[in-house]
Amino acid sequence: MSDRLAVRKTYKLYVGGKFPRSESGRSYLVQDSNVALASRKDVRDAVVAARAAVKGWSGATAYNRGQILYRIAEMLEGRRDQFIGLGEAPADVDAAIDRWVWYAGWSDKIAQVYGNANPVAGPYFNLSAPEPTGVVGVVAPPDSPLLGLVSVVAPAIVTGNTVVVLASEGQPLPAVTLAEVLATSDLPGGVVNILTGRVEETGPWLAAHMDVNAIDLTGALEAELARSLEEAAADNLKRVVRPSATPIDWHADPGLGRLTAFLETKTVWHPKGV
Amino acid sequence: MTATATSAFADIGRSDAALRTFLHGLPGVDQVGAEQRAAMLGTRSIKTTAKAWAIDLAIRMVDLTTLEGADTPGKVRALCAKARRPDPADPEAPAVAAVCVYPSMVPVAAEALRGSGVHLASVATAFPSGQAPLDVKIADTRAAVAAGADEIDMVISRGAFLSGRYAEVYDEIVAVKEACGDAHLKVILETGELATYDNVRRASWLAMLAGGDFIKTSTGKVPVAATLPVTLVMLEAVRDFRAATGRQVGVKPAGGIRTTKDAIKYLVVVNETAGADWLDPDWFRFGASTLLNDLLMQRTKLRTGHYSGPDYFTVD
Numbered sequence: 209m210s211d212r213l214a215v216r217k218t219y220k221l222y223v224g225g226k227f228p229r230s231e232s233g234r235s236y237l238v239q240d241s242n243v244a245l246a247s248r249k250d251v252r253d254a255v256v257a258a259r260a261a262v263k264g265w266s267g268a269t270a271y272n273r274g275q276i277l278y279r280i281a282e283m284l285e286g287r288r289d290q291f292i293g294l295g296e297a298p299a300d301v302d303a304a305i306d307r308w309v310w311y312a313g314w315s316d317k318i319a320q321v322y323g324n325a326n327p328v329a330g331p332y333f334n335l336s337a338p339e340p341t342g343v344v345g346v347v348a349p350p351d352s353p354l355l356g357l358v359s360v361v362a363p364a365i366v367t368g369n370t371v372v373v374l375a376s377e378g379q380p381l382p383a384v385t386l387a388e389v390l391a392t393s394d395l396p397g398g399v400v401n402i403l404t405g406r407v408e409e410t411g412p413w414l415a416a417h418m419d420v421n422a423i424d425l426t427g428a429l430e431a432e433l434a435r436s437l438e439e440a441a442a443d444n445l446k447r448v449v450r451p452s453a454t455p456i457d458w459h460a461d462p463g464l465g466r467l468t469a470f471l472e473t474k475t476v477w478h479p480k481g482v
Numbered sequence: 483m484t485a486t487a488t489s490a491f492a493d494i495g496r497s498d499a500a501l502r503t504f505l506h507g508l509p510g511v512d513q514v515g516a517e518q519r520a521a522m523l524g525t526r527s528i529k530t531t532a533k534a535w536a537i538d539l540a541i542r543m544v545d546l547t548t549l550e551g552a553d554t555p556g557k558v559r560a561l562c563a564k565a566r567r568p569d570p571a572d573p574e575a576p577a578v579a580a581v582c583v584y585p586s587m588v589p590v591a592a593e594a595l596r597g598s599g600v601h602l603a604s605v606a607t608a609f610p611s612g613q614a615p616l617d618v619k620i621a622d623t624r625a626a627v628a629a630g631a632d633e634i635d636m637v638i639s640r641g642a643f644l645s646g647r648y649a650e651v652y653d654e655i656v657a658v659k660e661a662c663g664d665a666h667l668k669v670i671l672e673t674g675e676l677a678t679y680d681n682v683r684r685a686s687w688l689a690m691l692a693g694g695d696f697i698k699t700s701t702g703k704v705p706v707a708a709t710l711p712v713t714l715v716m717l718e719a720v721r722d723f724r725a726a727t728g729r730q731v732g733v734k735p736a737g738g739i740r741t742t743k744d745a746i747k748y749l750v751v752v753n754e755t756a757g758a759d760w761l762d763p764d765w766f767r768f769g770a771s772t773l774l775n776d777l778l779m780q781r782t783k784l785r786t787g788h789y790s791g792p793d794y795f796t797v798d
Contacts (some may be wrong), residue, residue, distance in 0.1 A: 251789075252789055255789070259791075259792075358531075412789070413789065416788035416789070417789040417791070418788065418789060418790045418791040418793070418794060419789065419790070419791025419792065419793065420791075433636065440788070444791075471643070
């Protein structure tokens with residue numbers, strides 16, 4: 209019997225729950241693997257997919273979203289060795305798994321913490337409740353391709369947002385492998401869309417897209433790029449999370465900042481009756 | 483062709499037998515060939531200035547349609563305002579070809595469109611099923627024309643056509659055409675119910691022989707609406723009909739065309755099948771409700787250089 213030929217993998221994009229090649233047909237080489245090089249039209253398709261997913265995902269119960277995030281942690285646990293094989297430190301993989309669980313727990317608690325029954329001078333119930341912003345563009349941290357990625361995606365989606373992620377350009381393999389985890393975790397298609405390629409090329413299209421409601425620039429480490437993306441985002445008043453001035457320790461307690469960055473507060477007045 | 487040819491066609495409508503002989507004598511449609519040709523034309527790449535031109539042309543070809551039981555005068559007025567000025571942010575955006583409504587909404591739409599140059603189309607003849615007595619259909623048509631419609635979209639009796647009673651269908655179209663007076667008559671074939679491309683070709687010829695000014699694919703009320711191959715077959719029919727009789731007939735695909743990409747594919751098929759003479763709102767229309775917003779979004783993208791979103795355009 210002859211020796212088996214190895215099956216070489218082509219890493220593709222993750223858009224709308226499917227794994228398409230780039231519309232442009234381009235790819236680039238990372239660690240001897242071909243990785244899709246996304247174009248502006250892939251950004252466009254990803255935003256369409258993300259927008260289509262908003263209704264179902266934000267309308268799902270918080271309990272259900274939490275269960276799905278927990279399921280992602282389970283599936284990630286099962287592929288732990290695969291991520292280590294891609295060069296991730298075991299401690300990073302474990303922290304990424306724990307981060308999913310941590311954010312999963314917040315799904316049905318965030319409204320208690322950030323919602324409120326406001327005292328008003330009148331016979332009304334006055335209730336404030338946090339609601340998702342909508343479609344969030346995310347420039348993922350280039351230096352922490354798994355833990356950093358999970359740390360920016362999980363807080364955005366747990367509250368009901370959908371995301372279009374520009375993965376780490378230099379180390380995209382963990383992001384695409386994470387997409388395989390997401391695709392098998394009951395996460396509805398389109399909630400997370402992952403594009404690999406050059407942030408300088410796709411970032412401006414995502415930042416200027418009028419159907420994106422917020423953008424997380426955590427991964428835009430070059431000051432000039434971050435500045436131009438923030439300017440492009442101003443046209444439709446996107447919520448913007450600026451890159452951190454100091455390097456982020458992804459192992460530290462994440463706090464609730466990223467969770468609340470993509471929430472809108474809705475306040476309703478309701479007559480009390482008698 | 484000559485006058486004798488035209489008069490030869492005039493005799494065909496005299497009887498079922500003559501119609502059957504003629505319609506079944508039309509060459510059969512190569513189904514695989516038609517589908518491959520349509521798919522191949524759909525791969526043409528239309529970019530930059532050509533795309534901008536195609537988008538503006540497609541906007542000018544749209545029959546902005548609302549055919550719901552829930553239509554209200556307010557909704558129709560809003561639709562008419564959109565038809566006159568599709569993109570309020572850009573005065574350069576052209577108006578659409580027509581607004582298409584149910585007969586009961588024609589007076590409202592006529593008022594809202596007065597002086598705009600936008601045509602007013604009304605469906606008639608017991609739309610969408612066509613299952614009503616002939617005098618009811620005639621009355622339906624007359625009422626719509628009297629109320630101000632200058633285009634009538636009629637449905638043929640698919641039941642009669644499919645059972646081979648061609649003369650009945652023919653006479654019905656002739657009668658409705660007469661009731662239209664000066665209004666243009668679009669004949670809806672409902673190709674989704676005709677089953678084969680051969681039937682589409684026959685129904686197209688039947689509608690043209692009976693005097694239809696336009697042939698239209700679908701009502702939009704059955705699962706299978708306009709498709710590219712069906713439109714290709716109809717465009718071949720109008721091309722051949724003009725070659726045979728000298729009279730030009732328009733084509734209107736309706737239903738299921740939602741994106742700019744689809745619309746441009748249709749324009750390519752028009753140009754390559756019937757010819758550039760049909761690349762005009764007088765000879766080719768899109769029956770659509772959601773297509774217009776996508777055209778406007780693509781237009782805005784070309785104008786501003788970044789992607790637009792559905793939030794910036796009215797729903798109806």
